Amino acid sequence: MITKLFRAVILGAPASGKGTISKRIVDKFGFDHISPGDILRLNVKNNTALGKQAKVYIDQGKLVPDDLIIKFVTSRLQESANKSWMLDGFPRTRVQAERLATIESLDAVINLEVPHEVIIDRVKGRWIHLPSGRVYNIGFNEPKIAGKDDITGEDLVQRDDDKPEIVAERLKIYEDMMKPVLDYYYEHNLVTNFKGKTTAEIWPKVEKFLVERTKALMANRV
Numbered sequence: 001m002i003t004k005l006f007r008a009v010i011l012g013a014p015a016s017g018k019g020t021i022s023k024r025i026v027d028k029f030g031f032d033h034i035s036p037g038d039i040l041r042l043n044v045k046n047n048t049a050l051g052k053q054a055k056v057y058i059d060q061g062k063l064v065p066d067d068l069i070i071k072f073v074t075s076r077l078q079e080s081a082n083k084s085w086m087l088d089g090f091p092r093t094r095v096q097a098e099r100l101a102t103i104e105s106l107d108a109v110i111n112l113e114v115p116h117e118v119i120i121d122r123v124k125g126r127w128i129h130l131p132s133g134r135v136y137n138i139g140f141n142e143p144k145i146a147g148k149d150d151i152t153g154e155d156l157v158q159r160d161d162d163k164p165e166i167v168a169e170r171l172k173i174y175e176d177m178m179k180p181v182l183d184y185y186y187e188h189n190l191v192t193n194f195k196g197k198t199t200a201e202i203w204p205k206v207e208k209f210l211v212e213r214t215k216a217l218m219a220n221r222v
Contacts, residue, residue: 004217006031006084006210009091009103011182012112013174015119015126015167017199021112022088024203029210032085039072040064041052050075066095074103084214086110101188108213109190110206111182116171118197123167127156 010032012018026033043051044058050071054064073090091097100106125138129149136143136156144150160166185191192209196202 003028005082006108006214006217007029008084008086008110009106009185010086010088010110010112013116013119013171016112016114016124017202018088018112020199021110021203021206022086023181025086025206025210027213030085032080033088034073034076034080034085034090035088035124036069036073036076036090039076040069043072066093066099067178069096070099073100077104089180092177094184097181097184098139104171106185106190107217108209109185110209111191111193112202113193114197114202120167121173123162124164126162127157127158129154137178141204178179185206 006029010018010022010025012021022033025031036095040051040054043070044055050068053068057064059069069090073087077085085099086112091100122137127136127143127147128134128137129136129152131154132149132151134149135141136150143156145153147156148154149156161170182191194202194205194209198207
């Protein structure tokens, strides 16, 4: 008998904790974590045929067309054909969501809902060690010495795009962009919303949901 594989999409605004939740899902449930953005960057770096096509648009400051993104995703999903997986950062348009549905049937869309004011406060307290990419946050994960990297002692900086007014604009852009995608998934009864202010508050809800859903799938083996 073969257990049905689990297919999911995770959605969440910038700085909503999506990266942390995704890592915990991978660690707990063993899903393949598939990020088309990472795949795109890797193909461009490795100068693959698809990467060359994408680079033309990137160099012109244009969005990579849906058809090309779908090719990246289709190719990557074939590698995980015999595994449960979670898509992160895709789909970003309704067209992409509709095309994905012709390739794979989803079992769940996990949507993280964190209040915008919480995200803005969180990002406002974020400091970065640029050479390594290490991130610190005031209030949690603070550096041992204010303004200094724990490992090297070098200065930490705040990025310009972490300023409150810029973060607020990014959140508005994300909301506008993702509304058609969420509308599509609501129409197909796939969305489960997970509300909270912190990862510690949201994760137990996501974990419980996935435990229950994966058990239900295992009970319906074919």
